[in-house]
Amino acid sequence: MSIPVLIRLLRKKIATLIFLYNGPVAVLCGGLYAILTVPLFYIGLLPGLDRGWDDGKLFSCWALWSGLLVTICVIIFWRPRSYVFLDRICISQNDNELKTQAIFSLAGLLKSSDSMLILWDPTWTERLWCLFELAAFLKSNPDRKKQLIIRPILLGPVSAAVFVTVAAAMIPIIMVPLDSNPTTVFLPVAGALLGGLVVAYAAVSTLRNYFRDLDTMKYQLSSISFDSTKSSCCDQKHVSDESGDVLICDRKVVQKCVDIWFGSQSVFENTVRSEVMNILMRDLSERVFTTTWSLAVTIPIVWAFMDLAITFAHDTHLVDWYQSSTLWIFVEGLAIWLLAVPSFKDFAILACRLTRSRPTSN
Numbered sequence: 001m002s003i004p005v006l007i008r009l010l011r012k013k014i015a016t017l018i019f020l021y022n023g024p025v026a027v028l029c030g031g032l033y034a035i036l037t038v039p040l041f042y043i044g045l046l047p048g049l050d051r052g053w054d055d056g057k058l059f060s061c062w063a064l065w066s067g068l069l070v071t072i073c074v075i076i077f078w079r080p081r082s083y084v085f086l087d088r089i090c091i092s093q094n095d096n097e098l099k100t101q102a103i104f105s106l107a108g109l110l111k112s113s114d115s116m117l118i119l120w121d122p123t124w125t126e127r128l129w130c131l132f133e134l135a136a137f138l139k140s141n142p143d144r145k146k147q148l149i150i151r152p153i154l155l156g157p158v159s160a161a162v163f164v165t166v167a168a169a170m171i172p173i174i175m176v177p178l179d180s181n182p183t184t185v186f187l188p189v190a191g192a193l194l195g196g197l198v199v200a201y202a203a204v205s206t207l208r209n210y211f212r213d214l215d216t217m218k219y220q221l222s223s224i225s226f227d228s229t230k231s232s233c234c235d236q237k238h239v240s241d242e243s244g245d246v247l248i249c250d251r252k253v254v255q256k257c258v259d260i261w262f263g264s265q266s267v268f269e270n271t272v273r274s275e276v277m278n279i280l281m282r283d284l285s286e287r288v289f290t291t292t293w294s295l296a297v298t299i300p301i302v303w304a305f306m307d308l309a310i311t312f313a314h315d316t317h318l319v320d321w322y323q324s325s326t327l328w329i330f331v332e333g334l335a336i337w338l339l340a341v342p343s344f345k346d347f348a349i350l351a352c353r354l355t356r357s358r359p360t361s362n
Contacts, residue, residue, distance in 0.1 A: 009121060009153065012121075012153040012154060012156060012157055013119050013153050013156075014156075015153075015156030015157050015160060016119055016151060016152075016153050016154075016155045016156030016157075017119070017156070018075060018076075018156060019075075019155060019156040019159050019160070020117070020149075020151065020155075020156075021078075021080045021082070022074065022075045022076075022078045022080065023075060023159070023296065024296070025074055025078055025080075026070075026071045026072075026074035026075035026078065027071060027296050027299055029070050029071065029074045030066075030067040030068065030070045030071030030074070030299070030303075031067060031299065031302075031303075033066045033067060033070040034062075034063040034064070034066055034067035034070075034302075034303045034306060035063075035306075036066075037060070037062035037063050037066050038060075038063060038306055038310045040062070041060045041062055041310055042310055042313055042314075046060070046062050048060060048311070049061050049174075049175065051175070051176070051177050051178045052177045052178045053178055057311065057312075058311075059174060059175075059307070059308075059311045060174070060306075060307040060308075060310050060311050061174045061175055061307055062307065063303045063304070063306040063307045063310070064167070064170055064171070064174055064300060064303040064304045064306075064307055067299070067300065067303040068167055068300065068303075071163075085109055085113060090102070091103065099253070100253055103250070103253045103254065103257060104253070104256075104257060106133070106136060106257070107136055107139075107140055107257070107261060110133070110136055110137045110140045110141075111140040111141070113137075113146065114146060114147065115146055115147035115148070115149060116133075116134075116137045116146070116147070116148050116149070117149045117150075117151070118130075118134065118148075118149065118150045118151070119151060119152075119153050120150055120151065120152045120153065120280070120284060121152065121153045122213040122216065122217070124217075125217045125220050125221055125224070125280075126220065126229060126230050127229060127230050127231075128226070128229035128230060128231045128250070128251060128254060129231070129250065129254070131224070131229060131272050131276065132254050132257070132258070132268075134276055134279075135262075135268060135271050135272055135275075135276055136257075136261060138271070138275060138276070138279075139261055139262065139271075148279070148283075150279070150280060150283040150284060150287075151288060152210060152284060152288060154206060154210060155288060158203060158206060158207075159293070159296075159297050161199055161202070161203065162199075162203070162297040162298065163297045163298075163299075163300070165195065165196055165199040165200075166297065166298045166300045166301060167300040168195055168196075169193075169195075169196055170300045170301060170303070170304035173304050173308070174304050174307045174308060203348075204348070204351075204352060207348070207349070207352040208352050208355060208356045210352075211352060211353050211356040212356050212357075214281065214284055214285065215356070217277075217280065217281075217284075218277065218281060221272060221273055221276065221277040221280070222273055222277065223273075224269060224272050224273060225269055226255070226258070226265045226268060226269060231249070231250045231251045231254075289345065289349055291342045291345070294341055294342055294345040295337065295338070295341065295342070298337060298341045299337075301333060301336055301337045301341070302333055302334065302337050304333070305329060305330055305332065305333025305334070305336075305337075306330065306333070308329050308333070309326045309327075309329040309330040309333070310326065312325045312326045312329065313326045
Protein backbone atom coordinates (compact mmCIF):
# COMPACT_ATOMS: atom_id res chain seq x y z
CA MET A 1 0.00 0.00 0.00
CA SER A 2 1.48 3.36 -1.04
CA ILE A 3 2.23 6.17 1.40
CA PRO A 4 -0.42 8.57 -0.02
CA VAL A 5 -3.09 5.86 0.35
CA LEU A 6 -2.01 5.19 3.94
CA ILE A 7 -2.19 8.90 4.73
CA ARG A 8 -5.73 9.15 3.31
CA LEU A 9 -6.83 6.12 5.32
CA LEU A 10 -5.27 7.57 8.48
CA ARG A 11 -7.07 10.88 8.01
CA LYS A 12 -10.40 9.12 7.55
CA LYS A 13 -9.79 7.00 10.65
CA ILE A 14 -8.94 10.06 12.73
CA ALA A 15 -12.04 11.88 11.47
CA THR A 16 -14.22 8.88 12.31
CA LEU A 17 -12.69 8.52 15.79
CA ILE A 18 -13.30 12.21 16.47
CA PHE A 19 -16.91 11.84 15.32
CA LEU A 20 -17.52 8.73 17.45
CA TYR A 21 -15.93 10.00 20.67
CA ASN A 22 -16.52 13.77 20.47
CA GLY A 23 -19.58 14.02 18.22
CA PRO A 24 -22.34 13.28 20.76
CA VAL A 25 -20.85 15.64 23.36
CA ALA A 26 -20.32 18.33 20.74
CA VAL A 27 -23.93 18.21 19.49
CA LEU A 28 -25.23 18.22 23.07
CA CYS A 29 -23.15 21.25 24.05
CA GLY A 30 -24.07 23.05 20.83
CA GLY A 31 -27.75 22.39 21.45
CA LEU A 32 -27.56 23.68 25.03
CA TYR A 33 -25.88 26.92 23.96
CA ALA A 34 -28.39 27.36 21.14
CA ILE A 35 -31.27 26.98 23.61
CA LEU A 36 -29.61 29.45 25.98
CA THR A 37 -29.58 32.19 23.34
CA VAL A 38 -33.35 32.02 22.84
CA PRO A 39 -34.40 33.68 26.15
CA LEU A 40 -31.41 36.03 25.98
CA PHE A 41 -32.58 37.33 22.61
CA TYR A 42 -36.19 37.54 23.78
CA ILE A 43 -35.35 39.79 26.75
CA GLY A 44 -33.08 41.97 24.58
CA LEU A 45 -29.65 41.01 25.90
CA LEU A 46 -28.60 39.85 22.42
CA PRO A 47 -28.95 42.23 19.45
CA GLY A 48 -30.99 41.36 16.38
CA LEU A 49 -30.27 41.46 12.65
CA ASP A 50 -32.11 43.94 10.42
CA ARG A 51 -33.07 42.00 7.27
CA GLY A 52 -35.25 44.71 5.74
CA TRP A 53 -38.57 43.52 7.16
CA ASP A 54 -41.45 45.97 6.63
CA ASP A 55 -41.97 46.92 10.28
CA GLY A 56 -38.25 46.99 11.08
CA LYS A 57 -38.31 43.66 12.86
CA LEU A 58 -34.92 42.41 14.09
CA PHE A 59 -34.17 38.76 13.43
CA SER A 60 -32.28 36.34 15.64
CA CYS A 61 -29.34 34.38 14.27
CA TRP A 62 -27.79 33.45 17.61
CA ALA A 63 -29.10 29.91 18.03
CA LEU A 64 -27.64 28.71 14.74
CA TRP A 65 -24.30 30.46 15.02
CA SER A 66 -23.71 29.64 18.69
CA GLY A 67 -24.71 26.02 18.09
CA LEU A 68 -22.31 25.77 15.15
CA LEU A 69 -19.35 27.42 16.86
CA VAL A 70 -19.71 25.50 20.12
CA THR A 71 -20.16 22.19 18.28
CA ILE A 72 -17.04 22.78 16.18
CA CYS A 73 -14.95 23.85 19.18
CA VAL A 74 -16.03 20.89 21.32
CA ILE A 75 -15.53 18.33 18.55
CA ILE A 76 -11.97 19.63 18.01
CA PHE A 77 -10.80 20.28 21.57
CA TRP A 78 -12.77 17.79 23.70
CA ARG A 79 -10.57 15.08 25.20
CA PRO A 80 -12.48 11.96 26.32
CA ARG A 81 -11.03 10.15 29.34
CA SER A 82 -11.26 6.54 28.19
CA TYR A 83 -8.47 3.97 28.11
CA VAL A 84 -7.69 2.44 24.73
CA PHE A 85 -5.56 -0.58 23.79
CA LEU A 86 -4.08 0.00 20.33
CA ASP A 87 -2.15 -3.04 19.13
CA ARG A 88 0.19 -1.12 16.82
CA ILE A 89 1.44 0.91 19.80
CA CYS A 90 1.02 -1.57 22.66
CA ILE A 91 2.64 -4.57 20.92
CA SER A 92 6.37 -4.27 20.30
CA GLN A 93 7.24 -4.12 16.62
CA ASN A 94 11.02 -4.55 16.94
CA ASP A 95 11.56 -7.09 19.74
CA ASN A 96 10.84 -10.73 18.92
CA GLU A 97 10.38 -11.91 22.51
CA LEU A 98 8.11 -9.05 23.58
CA LYS A 99 6.12 -9.32 20.36
CA THR A 100 5.54 -13.05 20.83
CA GLN A 101 4.51 -12.61 24.46
CA ALA A 102 2.10 -9.82 23.55
CA ILE A 103 0.42 -11.84 20.79
CA PHE A 104 0.00 -14.85 23.07
CA SER A 105 -1.43 -12.52 25.74
CA LEU A 106 -3.90 -10.98 23.32
CA ALA A 107 -6.73 -13.26 24.41
CA GLY A 108 -6.37 -12.03 27.99
CA LEU A 109 -6.26 -8.41 26.85
CA LEU A 110 -9.41 -8.85 24.75
CA LYS A 111 -11.19 -10.65 27.57
CA SER A 112 -10.38 -7.78 29.94
CA SER A 113 -11.64 -5.15 27.49
CA ASP A 114 -15.10 -3.64 27.94
CA SER A 115 -15.62 -3.10 24.23
CA MET A 116 -13.96 -3.43 20.85
CA LEU A 117 -14.03 -0.78 18.13
CA ILE A 118 -13.35 -1.77 14.54
CA LEU A 119 -12.69 0.93 11.94
CA TRP A 120 -13.51 -0.87 8.72
CA ASP A 121 -12.20 -0.15 5.24
CA PRO A 122 -12.27 -2.27 2.05
CA THR A 123 -8.84 -3.79 2.85
CA TRP A 124 -9.89 -4.89 6.33
CA THR A 125 -11.06 -8.39 5.36
CA GLU A 126 -7.79 -9.12 3.58
CA ARG A 127 -5.63 -8.63 6.69
CA LEU A 128 -4.90 -11.56 8.98
CA TRP A 129 -4.53 -9.46 12.11
CA CYS A 130 -7.96 -7.85 11.72
CA LEU A 131 -9.83 -11.12 11.26
CA PHE A 132 -7.83 -12.78 14.03
CA GLU A 133 -8.56 -10.05 16.59
CA LEU A 134 -12.30 -10.00 15.84
CA ALA A 135 -12.56 -13.79 15.95
CA ALA A 136 -10.58 -13.83 19.20
CA PHE A 137 -12.84 -11.17 20.72
CA LEU A 138 -15.94 -13.18 19.83
CA LYS A 139 -14.28 -16.33 21.22
CA SER A 140 -13.51 -14.59 24.52
CA ASN A 141 -16.99 -13.08 24.70
CA PRO A 142 -19.43 -15.97 24.13
CA ASP A 143 -22.31 -14.39 26.07
CA ARG A 144 -22.06 -11.13 24.06
CA LYS A 145 -22.07 -8.99 27.19
CA LYS A 146 -19.25 -6.82 25.87
CA GLN A 147 -19.88 -4.18 23.28
CA LEU A 148 -18.67 -4.64 19.71
CA ILE A 149 -18.70 -1.46 17.60
CA ILE A 150 -18.00 -1.70 13.86
CA ARG A 151 -17.93 1.49 11.83
CA PRO A 152 -16.56 2.30 8.35
CA ILE A 153 -13.82 4.91 8.14
CA LEU A 154 -15.95 6.98 5.76
CA LEU A 155 -18.42 7.72 8.58
CA GLY A 156 -16.41 10.65 9.93
CA PRO A 157 -15.90 12.48 6.61
CA VAL A 158 -19.50 11.87 5.49
CA SER A 159 -20.89 13.10 8.82
CA ALA A 160 -18.77 16.26 8.70
CA ALA A 161 -19.80 16.94 5.09
CA VAL A 162 -23.52 16.55 5.83
CA PHE A 163 -23.33 18.69 8.98
CA VAL A 164 -21.48 21.54 7.23
CA THR A 165 -23.77 21.38 4.18
CA VAL A 166 -26.96 21.54 6.26
CA ALA A 167 -25.51 24.42 8.29
CA ALA A 168 -24.58 26.29 5.11
CA ALA A 169 -28.11 25.79 3.78
CA MET A 170 -29.62 27.21 6.99
CA ILE A 171 -27.51 30.38 7.08
CA PRO A 172 -29.35 32.11 4.17
CA ILE A 173 -32.70 31.27 5.77
CA ILE A 174 -31.92 33.34 8.85
CA MET A 175 -29.58 36.01 7.40
CA VAL A 176 -30.46 36.85 3.78
CA PRO A 177 -31.87 40.40 3.45
CA LEU A 178 -35.60 40.48 2.70
CA ASP A 179 -35.68 43.71 0.69
CA SER A 180 -37.21 44.21 -2.75
CA ASN A 181 -34.01 43.40 -4.67
CA PRO A 182 -34.33 39.74 -5.75
CA THR A 183 -30.55 39.43 -6.29
CA THR A 184 -29.84 39.74 -2.58
CA VAL A 185 -32.07 36.76 -1.94
CA PHE A 186 -31.37 34.66 -5.02
CA LEU A 187 -27.57 34.59 -4.97
CA PRO A 188 -27.05 33.23 -1.41
CA VAL A 189 -29.85 30.71 -1.81
CA ALA A 190 -28.56 29.61 -5.22
CA GLY A 191 -25.05 29.27 -3.82
CA ALA A 192 -26.29 27.12 -0.94
CA LEU A 193 -28.30 24.92 -3.32
CA LEU A 194 -25.35 24.52 -5.69
CA GLY A 195 -23.05 23.56 -2.83
CA GLY A 196 -25.66 21.14 -1.56
CA LEU A 197 -25.94 19.46 -4.95
CA VAL A 198 -22.16 19.04 -5.17
CA VAL A 199 -22.01 17.47 -1.72
CA ALA A 200 -25.06 15.31 -2.46
CA TYR A 201 -23.47 13.97 -5.64
CA ALA A 202 -20.24 13.14 -3.79
CA ALA A 203 -22.20 11.51 -0.95
CA VAL A 204 -24.25 9.34 -3.32
CA SER A 205 -21.12 8.23 -5.17
CA THR A 206 -19.40 7.43 -1.87
CA LEU A 207 -22.36 5.41 -0.58
CA ARG A 208 -22.68 3.43 -3.81
CA ASN A 209 -19.00 2.52 -3.58
CA TYR A 210 -19.51 1.61 0.06
CA PHE A 211 -22.27 -0.89 -0.70
CA ARG A 212 -20.19 -2.34 -3.54
CA ASP A 213 -17.37 -2.83 -1.04
CA LEU A 214 -19.76 -4.68 1.28
CA ASP A 215 -20.64 -7.06 -1.56
CA THR A 216 -16.93 -7.62 -2.19
CA MET A 217 -16.34 -8.24 1.51
CA LYS A 218 -19.10 -10.84 1.65
CA TYR A 219 -17.64 -12.64 -1.35
CA GLN A 220 -14.12 -12.57 0.12
CA LEU A 221 -15.18 -13.82 3.54
CA SER A 222 -17.30 -16.64 2.14
CA SER A 223 -14.14 -18.23 0.72
CA ILE A 224 -11.53 -16.92 3.17
CA SER A 225 -8.59 -19.08 4.19
CA PHE A 226 -5.83 -18.55 6.73
CA ASP A 227 -3.08 -18.76 4.12
CA SER A 228 -4.72 -16.28 1.72
CA THR A 229 -4.84 -13.42 4.23
CA LYS A 230 -2.21 -10.70 4.25
CA SER A 231 0.32 -10.01 6.97
CA SER A 232 2.36 -6.80 7.11
CA CYS A 233 5.59 -8.58 8.05
CA CYS A 234 5.26 -10.89 5.04
CA ASP A 235 4.47 -7.94 2.78
CA GLN A 236 7.66 -6.25 4.03
CA LYS A 237 9.75 -9.38 3.33
CA HIS A 238 10.46 -9.88 7.06
CA VAL A 239 12.74 -6.93 7.60
CA SER A 240 15.45 -6.98 10.27
CA ASP A 241 15.45 -4.99 13.46
CA GLU A 242 18.15 -2.56 14.58
CA SER A 243 20.44 -5.39 15.74
CA GLY A 244 20.22 -7.14 12.38
CA ASP A 245 18.03 -10.04 13.56
CA VAL A 246 15.09 -10.96 11.34
CA LEU A 247 11.82 -10.12 13.09
CA ILE A 248 9.60 -13.08 13.86
CA CYS A 249 6.74 -13.63 11.40
CA ASP A 250 3.34 -12.56 12.71
CA ARG A 251 1.66 -15.31 10.70
CA LYS A 252 3.59 -18.07 12.52
CA VAL A 253 2.76 -16.71 15.97
CA VAL A 254 -0.89 -16.12 15.07
CA GLN A 255 -1.07 -19.64 13.63
CA LYS A 256 0.01 -21.09 16.99
CA CYS A 257 -2.56 -18.92 18.77
CA VAL A 258 -5.28 -20.08 16.38
CA ASP A 259 -4.40 -23.72 17.02
CA ILE A 260 -4.54 -23.15 20.79
CA TRP A 261 -7.71 -21.02 20.96
CA PHE A 262 -9.78 -22.49 18.12
CA GLY A 263 -8.37 -26.03 17.93
CA SER A 264 -7.44 -25.81 14.25
CA GLN A 265 -7.23 -23.46 11.29
CA SER A 266 -10.38 -24.93 9.78
CA VAL A 267 -12.42 -24.02 12.87
CA PHE A 268 -11.01 -20.49 12.73
CA GLU A 269 -11.86 -20.21 9.03
CA ASN A 270 -15.41 -21.46 9.62
CA THR A 271 -15.82 -18.89 12.39
CA VAL A 272 -14.76 -16.13 10.02
CA ARG A 273 -16.98 -17.38 7.19
CA SER A 274 -20.07 -17.60 9.37
CA GLU A 275 -20.11 -15.64 12.63
CA VAL A 276 -17.65 -12.91 11.70
CA MET A 277 -19.21 -12.35 8.28
CA ASN A 278 -22.75 -12.17 9.67
CA ILE A 279 -21.76 -9.63 12.31
CA LEU A 280 -19.87 -7.48 9.83
CA MET A 281 -22.68 -7.48 7.27
CA ARG A 282 -25.31 -6.71 9.91
CA ASP A 283 -23.44 -3.88 11.59
CA LEU A 284 -22.08 -2.26 8.45
CA SER A 285 -25.45 -2.46 6.69
CA GLU A 286 -27.89 -1.59 9.47
CA ARG A 287 -26.03 0.20 12.28
CA VAL A 288 -24.06 2.92 10.53
CA PHE A 289 -26.42 5.43 8.90
CA THR A 290 -29.17 5.22 11.50
CA THR A 291 -32.03 7.60 12.25
CA THR A 292 -30.15 8.85 15.31
CA TRP A 293 -27.14 9.61 13.11
CA SER A 294 -29.25 11.52 10.57
CA LEU A 295 -30.87 13.63 13.31
CA ALA A 296 -27.48 14.44 14.85
CA VAL A 297 -25.82 15.64 11.64
CA THR A 298 -28.86 17.73 10.62
CA ILE A 299 -29.40 19.44 14.00
CA PRO A 300 -28.65 22.89 12.45
CA ILE A 301 -32.19 22.71 11.01
CA VAL A 302 -33.62 22.92 14.54
CA TRP A 303 -31.29 25.77 15.51
CA ALA A 304 -32.30 27.81 12.44
CA PHE A 305 -36.02 27.37 13.14
CA MET A 306 -35.42 28.31 16.78
CA ASP A 307 -34.05 31.62 15.51
CA LEU A 308 -37.04 32.16 13.21
CA ALA A 309 -39.51 31.24 15.94
CA ILE A 310 -38.09 33.53 18.63
CA THR A 311 -37.93 36.40 16.11
CA PHE A 312 -41.74 36.54 16.01
CA ALA A 313 -42.26 35.85 19.72
CA HIS A 314 -42.92 39.54 20.55
CA ASP A 315 -45.90 39.50 18.18
CA THR A 316 -47.64 36.95 20.40
CA HIS A 317 -49.81 37.49 23.45
CA LEU A 318 -49.94 34.88 26.17
CA VAL A 319 -53.62 34.20 25.63
CA ASP A 320 -53.27 33.25 21.97
CA TRP A 321 -49.94 31.39 22.09
CA TYR A 322 -51.49 28.32 20.41
CA GLN A 323 -52.28 30.43 17.34
CA SER A 324 -48.93 32.20 17.21
CA SER A 325 -46.53 32.07 14.29
CA THR A 326 -43.76 31.38 16.80
CA LEU A 327 -45.26 28.05 17.81
CA TRP A 328 -46.04 26.92 14.29
CA ILE A 329 -42.66 27.95 12.92
CA PHE A 330 -40.96 25.82 15.55
CA VAL A 331 -43.38 22.92 14.97
CA GLU A 332 -42.65 23.14 11.25
CA GLY A 333 -38.93 22.93 11.95
CA LEU A 334 -39.37 19.91 14.22
CA ALA A 335 -41.54 18.19 11.61
CA ILE A 336 -38.88 18.68 8.94
CA TRP A 337 -36.17 17.43 11.30
CA LEU A 338 -38.00 14.48 12.86
CA LEU A 339 -40.05 13.28 9.87
CA ALA A 340 -38.67 14.54 6.58
CA VAL A 341 -34.96 14.07 7.32
CA PRO A 342 -35.14 10.36 8.38
CA SER A 343 -37.48 9.60 5.48
CA PHE A 344 -35.15 11.25 2.98
CA LYS A 345 -32.18 9.41 4.52
CA ASP A 346 -33.93 6.04 4.19
CA PHE A 347 -34.86 6.79 0.57
CA ALA A 348 -31.30 7.86 -0.28
CA ILE A 349 -29.78 4.75 1.34
CA LEU A 350 -32.24 2.50 -0.49
CA ALA A 351 -31.51 4.21 -3.81
CA CYS A 352 -27.76 3.82 -3.30
CA ARG A 353 -28.22 0.13 -2.47
CA LEU A 354 -30.32 -0.56 -5.55
CA THR A 355 -27.98 1.34 -7.89
CA ARG A 356 -24.71 0.08 -6.42
CA SER A 357 -23.93 -2.27 -9.30
CA ARG A 358 -21.70 -0.84 -11.99
CA PRO A 359 -23.25 -0.71 -15.47
CA THR A 360 -22.08 -3.54 -17.70
CA SER A 361 -20.32 -2.51 -20.89
CA ASN A 362 -21.02 -4.22 -24.19
